[in-house]
Amino acid sequence: MRIAVMGTGGIGGYFGGRLALAGHDVAFIARGRQLEALRSNGLRIESPLGDAHLPTVEATDDPSQLEPVDLVLFGVKLWDTEAAAKLIAPLIAERTAVVSFQNGVVKDDILRTVLGPEHVLGGVSYIAATIAEPGVIRHSGALQKLVFGEYDGSTSARVQQFHDACVQSGIDAEISPQIALTIWEKFVFLVGLSGTTTTVRSPIGPIRSDPRARSFLYDVMDEVVQVARAQDIPLPADFAADRLAFVDTVPAEMTSSMHHDLDRGNRLEVEWLSGDVVARGKGLDIPTPCNRAIADLLSPHANGHPA
Numbered sequence: 001m002r003i004a005v006m007g008t009g010g011i012g013g014y015f016g017g018r019l020a021l022a023g024h025d026v027a028f029i030a031r032g033r034q035l036e037a038l039r040s041n042g043l044r045i046e047s048p049l050g051d052a053h054l055p056t057v058e059a060t061d062d063p064s065q066l067e068p069v070d071l072v073l074f075g076v077k078l079w080d081t082e083a084a085a086k087l088i089a090p091l092i093a094e095r096t097a098v099v100s101f102q103n104g105v106v107k108d109d110i111l112r113t114v115l116g117p118e119h120v121l122g123g124v125s126y127i128a129a130t131i132a133e134p135g136v137i138r139h140s141g142a143l144q145k146l147v148f149g150e151y152d153g154s155t156s157a158r159v160q161q162f163h164d165a166c167v168q169s170g171i172d173a174e175i176s177p178q179i180a181l182t183i184w185e186k187f188v189f190l191v192g193l194s195g196t197t198t199t200v201r202s203p204i205g206p207i208r209s210d211p212r213a214r215s216f217l218y219d220v221m222d223e224v225v226q227v228a229r230a231q232d233i234p235l236p237a238d239f240a241a242d243r244l245a246f247v248d249t250v251p252a253e254m255t256s257s258m259h260h261d262l263d264r265g266n267r268l269e270v271e272w273l274s275g276d277v278v279a280r281g282k283g284l285d286i287p288t289p290c291n292r293a294i295a296d297l298l299s300p301h302a303n304g305h306p307a
Helices: 010-021 032-041 078-087 107-115 157-168 179-200 204-209 211-230 239-247 257-264 274-284 289-301
Strands: 002-006 025-029 043-046 052-054 058-060 071-074 097-100 120-133 136-149 172-175
Touching: 002 010, 010 025, 010 043, 010 052, 010 071, 010 120, 010 136, 010 157, 032 058, 078 107, 097 107, 097 157, 107 120, 120 179, 136 157, 136 179, 157 172, 179 204, 179 211, 179 239, 179 257, 179 274, 179 289, 204 211, 204 239, 211 239, 211 274, 211 289, 274 289
Parallel strands: 002 025, 002 071, 025 058, 043 136, 071 097, 097 120, 136 172
Antiparallel strands: 043 052, 120 136
């Protein structure tokens, strides 16, 4: 496959790198020090599943320099979604698919508006991967999974082709016939994890073991469930309890990318996580006081604190 990776961070760098190592034609779109490192030293992956080095990669900050592709793996920060979608327009041919592995649920609404619904697949990633230093992606743990699919539930040729490419590349991949539901299932957990770990400034262990903090975590997730169900997303009514039980199975030291961003003084995705839940709740007349508390408390930090 001919693939472009829009946003060569932890997700794009790891999965794009694995696809390139398997022989697929992958172009990396990056900027700043990351772009300089990719051009000078290629891409390195540090992983418990095996380290790897691509000494030479195709890298650019200008998608218009590239030929159209079969698929765009889209992984920029949520606030850059609209601008990045406009930048990749030259890569889009008649059958090109764009699959976002960003956080949140609003991401595909934006992509559909900019690029057209016929080009947008739904996608969810499960991985702990970050930029350790420019040009180096560090993967923690053994989990590295992609779930994706057409929004109409069909197994199209392009979805099957991407699935085959992932399997060939050693990526755990699954085609979902209900990708909207899959995205919301992750969103429930993600909003709870990101909101509580960032607000409390703690890994999940102390939060889940404290009765009052645990109750707050449940309420945060349950608000997401109620908003989803009001939009005809078929989550079970007790899905927050299911996710709270899942929280008990993850490592106590697990935290969120938003918590890391707060620690580093970076901009936060809270507007597109708890903030999005609050906005949707207002439109549906569903109370979301816990998510509002998170969004309000993190508001002073939302735009980061540049050095």
